[in-house]
Amino acid sequence: MHGKMIVIEGLDGSGKxxxxxxxxxxxxxxxKDVKKVSFPDYMSDSSALIKMYLNGEFGHDPGDVNAYAASSFYAVDRYASYKKDWGSFYDNGGIIIADRYTTSNAIHQCSKLQKEKWDEYLEWLFYYEYEQLGIPKPDMVVYLNVDTQVSQKLMTERYSGDETKKDIHEGDLEYLKRSSVAADYCCKKLSWSRIECxxxxxxxxxxxxxxxxxxxxxFQEMFYKK
Ligand SMILES: Nc1ncnc2c1ncn2[C@@H]1O[C@H](COP(=O)(O)OP(=O)(O)OP(=O)(O)O)[C@@H](O)[C@H]1O
Ligand SMILES: [Mg+2]
Known part of the structure; x- marks a missing residue:
């Protein structure tokens, strides 16, 4: 009897x-017996490649690392945290709340591909992470939709006005816009619960x-139904 998993998804600075x-x-x-996890797991060595990527060590444009390569960096970080930190808790019936998950790859990496390639990519992604790596498939995904101008402002406030603190995703408005289109597509196709924030x-x-x-x-059915 494994546990349950709810994922909180959204673009950068959306309140996840x-x-x-x-x-x-x-x-x-x-x-409830509940544990919160957050991805990337920056405290762990397993996030090393993600940090290199976001710091621009492979190129300053997000597109310099293709969707499949970047997805792999994020996927193995999740695998490591599942194995080390929360797998047994989940396998014993615990509830996991995840701030970002495989679904973040869906949003942020689709945006690098032509729209005709999205279905093929998404099929690969979910098969790779949920079946081949074998990390849990979420029971529910909540997508927080926030207007880009609003989330940009929230992020700038969080960095106390210092724009240079933004990483290569956060600082690239065009990329964010494409991610937003990809997110809309994923929401519909994958039946995520969309919240207009x-x-x-x-x-x-x-x-x-x-x-x-x-x-x-x-949510009610998942957590409160007898
Ligand atoms: N509903 C809200 N009203 C006002 N401020 C908010 C709201 N939700 C979040 N914030 C603020 O906006 C900022 C971004 O929120 P938060 O860190 O939760 O977003 P995030 O999605 O986790 O961001 P990131 O993608 O960068 O990890 C924080 O300073 C937070 O306090
Ligand atoms: Mg966050």
Whole structure:
């Protein structure tokens, strides 16, 4: 009897860490056995290639590392953390809340490919990570949709106005826009639960967004149905 997994997905600065923590608190409060994980696992050596990539060591344009190579960097980082940190907890029935997951590859790497290649890539990706590497397939994916201008502003605020702190993904607006189109495609194709986090160009409150997630029938069924 393995556990359950919910993934919080979204573009850069969309509130994934914030909502992951709030969902964690919510489930804990209700007596659930829950663990929060976050990807990339920057504290682990397994993220070395991702760091090299995001620092621009393979080229400053995200496209300098092709979708399949970059996906591999992120996939093995997840595999390592599954083996070392949370696999046995999940295998024994625990609930995992993941801030980003395989689904982040779907969004960020599709954006490097022509649209006609997306289905082929997605098929490869999910087969590779969930079947061949054998890491868990999530039961639910929540996609936080935030207007690009709003998330850019939130990120700049977080870096206290220092634009140079942004990595090669975060600093590339065109890339972000393409990722956003890819994310819309994935949301529909893969039936992710999409949350509109902005209302009239302004971010909704953290509690408001959490409330909508918790009220989703899928969420209720997954965690609270007897
Ligand atoms: N609903 C909200 N209202 C106002 N500020 C928010 C909201 N959600 C998140 N923030 C703030 O926006 C910033 C980005 O949020 P957070 O770190 O949760 O996003 P993230 O998706 O994890 O970002 P990244 O992709 O860079 O890891 C943080 O400073 C956070 O406090
Ligand atoms: Mg984050």
């Amino acid at each position: 860490a914030t909502q992951s923590q709030l969902i964690f608190d919510e489930l804990k409060k209700n007596g 902005c209302s009239q160009g302004v971010i909704r409150s953290k509690a408001d967004i959490l409330g909508e997630i918790v009220d989703l029938p899928k």
